[in-house]
Amino acid sequence: MEVKKFYRTQREVASVVNEIIDDYWTDKLTDKELEGYITIIYENNLDKIIKNNEYTTIIKQQCGKNRLAVVSKIIGK
Template sequence: MEVKKFYRTQREVAAVINEIVDDYWVDKLSDEELEENVTMVYENNQDKIIKNNEYTTIIKQQCGKNRLAVVSKIINIG
């Protein structure tokens, strides 16, 4: 799976987060790969993921609660 460092829009970030977490759930990614990919996307696109200390509306709508619960544990939010 190819994950870029930087994304142009919140929707692109949401799509890649969905892909990363979904691949993990179907055992295409290890725990370490999941953590590496989510951390890298978060660190390089933080402004598109978090506003006012919570997920942006687009990220919430596109990713859903279950995926964001996994992401939150990795990036230590909430």
């Protein structure tokens, strides 16, 4: 899987996060790959993911609670 470091919109970030986590849930990615991809996306697109110490509305709507729970555990939030 090819993951870019920087994304233009919140919707693009949400879409990629969904794809990564779905691939992990279907055993296409290892734990280490999942953590690496999510960390890269989070660190380089923080302004599109977090506002006022919580996930942005678009990220919440597009990703859902289960996926964001995984992201939170990886980033240590």
